[in-house]
Amino acid sequence: MADELDALLKHPGEWLRGVGPVADIVMSSRIRLARNLEKIPFATRATDESQAKVLTLVKEALGRVPSLERALFLELGGLTEVDRQFLVERHLVSREHVVNPEHKAVVIGEGEAISIMVNEEDHLRIQVLQSGLSLPEAWAMMDTLDDELSQALPYAFSPEWGYLTCCPTNVGTGMRGSVMLHLPALVITKQINKVLHAITKLGLTARGFYGEGTEATGNFFQISNQVALGRSEDELVENLQRIMKQVIENEQSARQTLLSSGRVQLEDRLWRAYGLLKHARTMSSVETLDLLSAVRLGVDLGLMANGAAPAGGNGLDRTAVNELFLYSQPAHLQKLEGKALSVQERDAKRAELIRKRLGAKQ
Amino acid sequence: MADELDALLKHPGEWLRGVGPVADIVMSSRIRLARNLEKIPFATRATDESQAKVLTLVKEALGRVPSLERALFLELGGLTEVDRQFLVERHLVSREHVVNPEHKAVVIGEGEAISIMVNEEDHLRIQVLQSGLSLPEAWAMMDTLDDELSQALPYAFSPEWGYLTCCPTNVGTGMRGSVMLHLPALVITKQINKVLHAITKLGLTARGFYGEGTEATGNFFQISNQVALGRSEDELVENLQRIMKQVIENEQSARQTLLSSGRVQLEDRLWRAYGLLKHARTMSSVETLDLLSAVRLGVDLGLMANGAAPAGGNGLDRTAVNELFLYSQPAHLQKLEGKALSVQERDAKRAELIRKRLGAKQ
Numbered sequence: 001m002a003d004e005l006d007a008l009l010k011h012p013g014e015w016l017r018g019v020g021p022v023a024d025i026v027m028s029s030r031i032r033l034a035r036n037l038e039k040i041p042f043a044t045r046a047t048d049e050s051q052a053k054v055l056t057l058v059k060e061a062l063g064r065v066p067s068l069e070r071a072l073f074l075e076l077g078g079l080t081e082v083d084r085q086f087l088v089e090r091h092l093v094s095r096e097h098v099v100n101p102e103h104k105a106v107v108i109g110e111g112e113a114i115s116i117m118v119n120e121e122d123h124l125r126i127q128v129l130q131s132g133l134s135l136p137e138a139w140a141m142m143d144t145l146d147d148e149l150s151q152a153l154p155y156a157f158s159p160e161w162g163y164l165t166c167c168p169t170n171v172g173t174g175m176r177g178s179v180m181l182h183l184p185a186l187v188i189t190k191q192i193n194k195v196l197h198a199i200t201k202l203g204l205t206a207r208g209f210y211g212e213g214t215e216a217t218g219n220f221f222q223i224s225n226q227v228a229l230g231r232s233e234d235e236l237v238e239n240l241q242r243i244m245k246q247v248i249e250n251e252q253s254a255r256q257t258l259l260s261s262g263r264v265q266l267e268d269r270l271w272r273a274y275g276l277l278k279h280a281r282t283m284s285s286v287e288t289l290d291l292l293s294a295v296r297l298g299v300d301l302g303l304m305a306n307g308a309a310p311a312g313g314n315g316l317d318r319t320a321v322n323e324l325f326l327y328s329q330p331a332h333l334q335k336l337e338g339k340a341l342s343v344q345e346r347d348a349k350r351a352e353l354i355r356k357r358l359g360a361k362q
Numbered sequence: 363m364a365d366e367l368d369a370l371l372k373h374p375g376e377w378l379r380g381v382g383p384v385a386d387i388v389m390s391s392r393i394r395l396a397r398n399l400e401k402i403p404f405a406t407r408a409t410d411e412s413q414a415k416v417l418t419l420v421k422e423a424l425g426r427v428p429s430l431e432r433a434l435f436l437e438l439g440g441l442t443e444v445d446r447q448f449l450v451e452r453h454l455v456s457r458e459h460v461v462n463p464e465h466k467a468v469v470i471g472e473g474e475a476i477s478i479m480v481n482e483e484d485h486l487r488i489q490v491l492q493s494g495l496s497l498p499e500a501w502a503m504m505d506t507l508d509d510e511l512s513q514a515l516p517y518a519f520s521p522e523w524g525y526l527t528c529c530p531t532n533v534g535t536g537m538r539g540s541v542m543l544h545l546p547a548l549v550i551t552k553q554i555n556k557v558l559h560a561i562t563k564l565g566l567t568a569r570g571f572y573g574e575g576t577e578a579t580g581n582f583f584q585i586s587n588q589v590a591l592g593r594s595e596d597e598l599v600e601n602l603q604r605i606m607k608q609v610i611e612n613e614q615s616a617r618q619t620l621l622s623s624g625r626v627q628l629e630d631r632l633w634r635a636y637g638l639l640k641h642a643r644t645m646s647s648v649e650t651l652d653l654l655s656a657v658r659l660g661v662d663l664g665l666m667a668n669g670a671a672p673a674g675g676n677g678l679d680r681t682a683v684n685e686l687f688l689y690s691q692p693a694h695l696q697k698l699e700g701k702a703l704s705v706q707e708r709d710a711k712r713a714e715l716i717r718k719r720l721g722a723k724q
Contacts, residue, residue, distance in 0.1 A: 264710055268643035279637030281630035348626055 004072050005083050009335050012326050013090050013112035013129075015180070018318040020132020024300035025248050027180040027220065027322075028091075028129050031138040031237070033146055034165040034174040035124040038156040042166045043121055051103035054123050058116070061152035062107065067145045072108040076101035082340060085331035091129065093117050114145060121166050122174075124149070133248070135177055135241045139233060173233050177240045178224030181247060184297045185254035187219045188269075195250055199223060202243055218289030218325070223247070255301060270298035274316075278358045282347040288328045288354065296321045316358070324357055366434050367445050371697050374688050375452050375474035375491075377542070380680040382494020386662035387610050389542040389582065389684075390453075390491050393500040393599070395508055396527040396536040397486040400518040404528045405483055413465035416485050420478070423514035424469065429507045434470040438463035444702060447693035453491065455479050476507060483528050484536075486511070495610070497539055497603045501595060535595050539602045540586030543609060546659045547616035549581045550631075557612055561585060564605055580651030580687070585609070617663060632660035636678075640720045644709040650690045650716065658683045678720070686719055 015028035036042055037057060041050045055075065062068050076084055076098060084098040092115040093106050107116035117125040126149070128142040149155075156164040163174035170176070186192040196206045207222045225240050258266045273294035277283075283291075296318065298304035304316050326332060328350050334341050337349060377390035398404055399419060403412045417437065424430050438446055438460060446460040454477040455468050469478035479487040488511070490504040511517075518526040525536035532538070548554040558568045569584045587602050620628045635656035639645075645653075658680065660666035666678050688694060690712050696703050699711060 264644055264706075268713070271641040271643055272638055275637030275639075275641030276634055277637075278641075279633040281633055282626050344626075351630070 004074065005079075005086060005335070008090065008108070008112065009086075009332070012319075012323045013092075014131060015091055015112075015129045016319075016322040016326050017131040018322045020130060020134050022248055023132040023318065025182055025251050026133040026244070027182060028131055029134040029138050030130075030178045030180070030224075031128045031135065031142040032176045032178070033124075033126040033142060034122040034163070034167075034170040034176075035126060035146075035149070035153075036156040036164055036166070037123045038154045040123065042123075042164075043119070044166060046119070048103065051119050054119055055103060055105055057153060058105070058107070058118050058124070061149070064152040065145070065148045067114060067141075067148055068107060068109055070110050071114070072106075074106050074108065076104040076106065082331050082334045086335055089326065089329040089331050092127075094120060094125075096120065097125075113141065122170070124153075133179065133241070133244060135179065135237045135244075139177070139237045143233070173231070173236065175233050175236055176224050177237055178222050179240065179244050181221050181223060181244070181251070182219060182293065182296060182300075183221055183247070183251050184219040184293050185258055186251050188266075189254045189257060191250065191254060192221075195247060196221070199243065199247065204240070204243060217286055218293040220289075220293070255297075259301065267298075267303055270294050270303060274298070274304065274358075277354050279355070280351045282344075283328075283351045283354065284347055285329055285350065288350060289325065292321055292325055292328070320357065324354060327357075328354060366436065367441075367448060367697070370452065370470070370474070371448075371694070374681075374685045375454075376493060377453055377474075377491045378681075378684040378688050379493040380684045382492060382496050384610055385494040385680065387544055387613050388495040388606070389544055390493055391496045391500050392492075392540045392542070392586075393490045393497065393504040394538045394540070395486075395488040395504060396484040396525070396529075396532040396538075397488060397508075397511070397515075398518040398526055398528070399485045400516045402485065404485070404526075405481070406528060408481070410465065413481050416481055417465060417467055419515060420467070420469070420480050420486070423511070426514040427507070427510045429476060429503075429510055430469060430471055432472050433476070434468075436468050436470065438466040438468065444693050444696045448697055451688065451691040451693050454489075456482060456487075458482065459487075475503065484532070486515075495541065495603070495606060497541065497599045497606075501539070501599045505595070535593070535598065537595050537598060538586050539599055540584050541602065541606050543583050543585060543606070543613070544581060544655065544658060544662075545583055545609070545613050546581040546655050547620050548613050550628075551616045551619060553612065553616060554583075557609060558583070561605065561609065566602070566605060579648055580655040582651075582655070617659075621663065629660075629665055632656045632665060636660070636666065636720075639716050641717070642713045644706075645713045645716070646709055647691055647712065650712060651687065654683055654687055654690070682719065686716060689719075690716060 015030075020026070037054060040054060041047065059073050062071055062073060079101070084101060087093045087106060088095055088098055090112065092108055092112060094117065097104060097106070097117050097120045103119050105118040107118065109115065113129055115127045117127075126142065126145065128138045128145065130138040130141070158164055162172040165171050165174050183192060186195055199206055203225065205224050207224070208217060208220070223244065225236050273291040277288075277291050277295060295304065295316070299316055299318055299321055327336065330346055333346050333349050333353065336353070341349060377392075382388070399416060402416060403409065421435050424433060424435060441463070446463060449455045449468060450457055450460055452474065454470055454474060456479065459466060459468070459479050459482045465481050467480040469480065471477065475491055477489050479489075488504065488507065490500045490507065492500040492503070520526055524534040527536050545554060548557055561568055566585050566587055569586070570579060570582070585606065587598050635653040639650075639653050639657065657666065657678070661678055661680055661683055689698065692708055695708050695711050695715065698715070703711060
């Protein structure tokens with residue numbers, strides 16, 4: 001198992017590639033489908049036997065799904081705590097999925113654009129992630145995958161209600177679209193609450209960096225559609241993409257405001273964050289996210305590119321900063337070190353990793 | 363006038379040379395004498411005419427004082443506001459001395475080890491400054507200077523009371539000894555109040571960076587004797603030097619405590635200060651003092667010397683840090699720029715100066 005995860009460790013994965021449309025504001029676009037298998041109890045009534053059966057059915061079906069060629073099938077029960085946390089940090093599984101790992105699994109497609117949680121709230125939680133604002137592209141990939149999966153596995157489907165899911169909010173298309181936005185300028189200019197309020201009125205939900213129930217650390221907001229019933233997938237995707245464009249315009253406008261009035265204060269804030277990242281000797285993951293958020297804003301605004309890192313080195317570009325978001329997290333740090341670390345050890349190793357990646361000499 | 367001050371601007375002056383005994387903790391040792399001229403009204407009863415007479419007497423006496431060969435005689439009324447503040451920042455005059463500059467002057471000896479305020483609270487406030495813990499050396503220099511001055515000027519002296527001064531606390535020897543200590547470890551370990559309390563019980567006074575009535579910014583404490591009557595100058599100097607050695611031992615012990623328990627936290631604090639100094643775009647003088655204090659501690663503990671600055675460059679040594687303490691102050695900044703600057707402009711220029719001196723590339 002560990003070998004397969006070590007291979008993942010070497011690359012940041014799809015959602016942190018920092019490419020795609022509007023990649024300066026949109027980290028990633030995600031489409032998630034909830035699917036269940038017919039004639040097998042749903043999660044709320046599941047037994048050890050029924051869950052084991054789901055695992056077996058999914059595992060043996062993978063060979064018949066072209067999109068999942070060379071995919072990994074990992075049973076969470078066979079992983080260490082650190083490895084499970086590692087999957088959460090890569091956004092391949094939800095935090096809930098690793099709480100009780102027995103009879104749970106994850107399927108990870110090549111490049112991590114596709115992942116499937118098995119025996120989470122639904123038998124299958126299928127996810128497609130793409131860099132940047134790419135909901136239609138993610139949906140197209142998902143549509144193909146879903147067709148292939150439905151050939152290989154017997155989905156629970158009602159002609160009247162659509163796809164049946166464990167939680168009523170997912171019944172119908174079983175689809176949720178979400179977008180991870182980096183909105184530092186809306187936060188700095190204190191417009192963020194107004195924007196989030198407007199989003200909520202449009203039927204969308206804003207969450208933190210790690211999804212449901214998490215804080216908006218590092219100025220990241222995961223915004224998703226809430227209602228899955230009564231609209232087609234295309235409508236949902238189109239609606240979400242349209243609203244996201246408005247939010248992006250708000251953030252772009254706030255960035256211009258910061259640049260035109262109070263540029264010195266803005267640059268000061270961003271460079272101070274850089275100075276702390278480059279020189280601190282111990283740093284929590286929450287502080288890291290906040291400081292990296294500032295540096296990412298600086299990079300995205302073109303304020304920090306020149307001379308900040310040694311020539312030809314591991315400098316300040318969006319991909320480098322995105323990688324730091326990932327590798328500075330607890331499980332990633334521990335996997336890089338090859339052993340379990342206490343909180344204090346992690347905070348020191350985190351600071352060391354960041355210093356090195358930013359090209360500090362000390 | 364400006365030309366003469368521009369010459370001073372090029373060098374940091376005696377008290378910031380960063381040499382002498384225990385220079386890692388003691389910035390400077392100062393001996394000050396209060397002297398008045400006989401048959402001329404003291405400050406509380408002075409008139410324009412009497413003050414003008416003092417100025418004339420002092421100016422024409424300088425040629426007969428060997429220790430003041432090549433000394434500057436500057437009338438404060440002829441200086442700009444910035445130039446007067448510049449003298450305060452160099453600790454050549456008190457803050458009080460520049461409030462109403464008419465009929466006031468300062469004599470500045472070569473290298474700034476000697477300065478004499480004319481028409482401050484007393485007709486003459488004579489000061490000798492030396493780097494490090496050097497009270498006996500400063501007193502020896504002062505003793506010579508005082509002898510020479512008494513030959514050239516008619517001192518007001520009572521066989522019963524000794525030298526007569528405007529404020530009764532100075533009557534007698536008219537002497538005050540003081541030492542500028544950098545006590546960051548006592549502050550960090552929260553022992554400073556206990557130490558200052560003990561000092562007060564021993565008849566000493568602790569003041570801030572700019573003397574009477576100022577805050578202890580940057581962890582600098584100016585400690586001086588309070589009672590001048592009834593003891594010889596040698597006794598006062600010896601007593602102060604002895605108590606200072608105890609305070610220094612306290613600070614040294616606190617530094618060792620920080621190094622042995624919580625080294626990572628200490629290094630983190632110092633390097634974060636360095637990171638902010640090296641990258642900020644705007645910085646107040648108070649924040650600068652606090653951050654420089656941390657960096658000075660790091661340099662003094664040998665924690666920050668290697669690799670922090672470009673090879674062969676304007677790196678991190680005590681003298682460089684001491685110079686930043688001086689040159690980052692408002693009047694020094696404005697004189698370096700050659701023009702008056704608003705607070706915002708100063709804060710930006712200060713950050714720029716510090717960045718450059720610390721060898722930042724941006």
